[in-house]
Amino acid sequence: MHSIDIGTVEMMLDIMKYSIGRISNTNPDMGKPTKEEDLLKLVGDTVTEEGIGGEKAFQLFRDVLSKAAVPVDHPRHLAFVPAAPTKAAILFDLVTSASSIHGAYWMTGGGGIFCENRAMEWLVSLTGLPDKSFGVFTSGGTAANLSAIVAGREYWRSLDDDNKGLKALLITSNGAHSSIKSMAKVIDADILLVDDEKNEKLTRSALETAIEKLTEFDRKRLFAVVATGGTTNAGIIDDLDGIAEVCEKENLWYHVDAAYGGGALAAPSVRHLFKGIERADSITIDPHKWMFSPYDCGAVIYKNMELAANAHSQKGAYLDIFKDEGAQGFNPADYQIQLTRRLRGLPLWFSLAMHGTNKYTEAIERGISLANFAAQQIQHNQNLELVREPGLSCVLYKRKGWEAEDYRNWTYKNHQANFALVTPTKWTQDGITETCARFCFINPDTKESDIVEILESMN
Numbered sequence: 001m002h003s004i005d006i007g008t009v010e011m012m013l014d015i016m017k018y019s020i021g022r023i024s025n026t027n028p029d030m031g032k033p034t035k036e037e038d039l040l041k042l043v044g045d046t047v048t049e050e051g052i053g054g055e056k057a058f059q060l061f062r063d064v065l066s067k068a069a070v071p072v073d074h075p076r077h078l079a080f081v082p083a084a085p086t087k088a089a090i091l092f093d094l095v096t097s098a099s100s101i102h103g104a105y106w107m108t109g110g111g112g113i114f115c116e117n118r119a120m121e122w123l124v125s126l127t128g129l130p131d132k133s134f135g136v137f138t139s140g141g142t143a144a145n146l147s148a149i150v151a152g153r154e155y156w157r158s159l160d161d162d163n164k165g166l167k168a169l170l171i172t173s174n175g176a177h178s179s180i181k182s183m184a185k186v187i188d189a190d191i192l193l194v195d196d197e198k199n200e201k202l203t204r205s206a207l208e209t210a211i212e213k214l215t216e217f218d219r220k221r222l223f224a225v226v227a228t229g230g231t232t233n234a235g236i237i238d239d240l241d242g243i244a245e246v247c248e249k250e251n252l253w254y255h256v257d258a259a260y261g262g263g264a265l266a267a268p269s270v271r272h273l274f275k276g277i278e279r280a281d282s283i284t285i286d287p288h289k290w291m292f293s294p295y296d297c298g299a300v301i302y303k304n305m306e307l308a309a310n311a312h313s314q315k316g317a318y319l320d321i322f323k324d325e326g327a328q329g330f331n332p333a334d335y336q337i338q339l340t341r342r343l344r345g346l347p348l349w350f351s352l353a354m355h356g357t358n359k360y361t362e363a364i365e366r367g368i369s370l371a372n373f374a375a376q377q378i379q380h381n382q383n384l385e386l387v388r389e390p391g392l393s394c395v396l397y398k399r400k401g402w403e404a405e406d407y408r409n410w411t412y413k414n415h416q417a418n419f420a421l422v423t424p425t426k427w428t429q430d431g432i433t434e435t436c437a438r439f440c441f442i443n444p445d446t447k448e449s450d451i452v453e454i455l456e457s458m459n
C-alpha cells in the first residue's frame, strides 16, 4: 500500500494532470447538489475489501463526484463568503501534504513553522497590535474564536479564585457570527446579545448601557466582549475603538472577530474603519476567506501570548520530549485548541513570498471596488434598491416587488443554469425583517460584466 508500482505512477500522473487542469481553469462548471442516493447509483460501492483501484476511484471522483460540489472559486459564486485561493497557495497545499510535517511543535515542524511565522508576522503587522503580539494558524474562524475565548476565560479565572465557580458571561452583538454563540456553548458560558439598532452595530454607548443594567452577579461573571470586524452578512464593523475603551475600563477580555473582514486590514481604502482593533486582546482572521488561501486556514492572534499558553499548553508525559531538544522554537500547539496540526499557514506563506504583499492589497481592494460598482448599478436600476451602502465587499439589495420565494426561485434558476450562485439573506430595519439579495465579493477575477448580467437576470 505504501510502495510504488507502475499503476501507482500512472495514478499519480492522472492526479497531477487533473490538479493542474483544475488549478488552471478559472471558469469551472458551477456544480450542483445531488442526492446521496443518486450519487450512490452513479458510482456504486467504492470502499470494498479488495479495493476498486486508484484509476477507477479517481475517475469516479473526477467525472461524477467533483461535479456534485460547487467550486467556491467560480467568479460568479458570490454567495455566503466565497473564496479564491491563489494558484501558488493551492500548489503549496499539495506540497504541504507531500512534505508530511507535524506542525504542533518546533522539534518536528521547525522549517515549516518558520514559514508560517513569517506569514503570521505580516498578519500581525496589519492589526497594529503592540510588539510581542503574535498568533497561530488554526483550522478556521470557529477554532480561532474558541481558542481566543478560552484564553480570555482562563485569564478571568486567574484574576480571582471566586471566578472559578462562576458560569462565565460574554457580550456580543446580534450581527456576530453564529460560531460565537456555538463556542460560548462549548465553554458553557452565557451570552448576552447587545445591539444599537439605529447604528446597525455594537457601539460604545450600547455596550456601556448594557453593562450598567447588569445585576451585580452578572457583572461579576462578565469576562469578555466579542466585537465583529466585518459582519458576515453585511460587512459591518463594530465601533472597535469605543468598545476597546469600555473593555479597558472594565477590565474585560476584548476579542475582535475579523474572520471575514480581516483581509480588508490590508486595504488602505477601508483600513480606518478598523481603528481600535490594535487595542484587542485577541483577533480572528480567516486567510481562507479574503486572503486567498485554500481551505482550511484560520488564524488567532493574541496581544499576550503567555495568557494564550496558560490556557492551551498541553502537558503529557510523552510530550515533554518535544520541548527538550534545545532548538527553543515556537510551538503552535501551545496557543490554540489543537495538538496534531497541519501546517495550515504554509500555502499562505508561499503565495505571499511569491507575489509580495502589494498584490494582496490590490486583490482585496478589487473586492471592494466590485462592491461599489454593484451598488452603483443597483442605484441606477429602477427595478432595484440598495438596502444599505456596501459594507466592505458585501452588498445587500432588493428587487422591488419580490417576496422570499421569488429570491429563492431566482437563486435556484441561476444555479441550475450553471450561470451564477447568488443567495438571498435577511435584513432587519426598524423592526421589520425582509428578504433581500446579497453579493459577497472575494474573487478578483469576477468581472463587472458578471455583475451586470446577474442584475439583468432579475428583470
Ligand SMILES: *Cc1c(COP(=O)(O)O)cnc(C)c1O
Binding pocket: 081, 139, 140, 141, 142, 143, 145, 177, 179, 228, 230, 231, 232, 257, 258, 259, 260, 261, 286, 298
Ligand atoms: C466565517 C466566519 C466565522 C467562522 O469561520 P470558519 O472558518 O467558517 O470556522 C467566524 N466569524 C466570522 C465573522 C465569519 O465570517
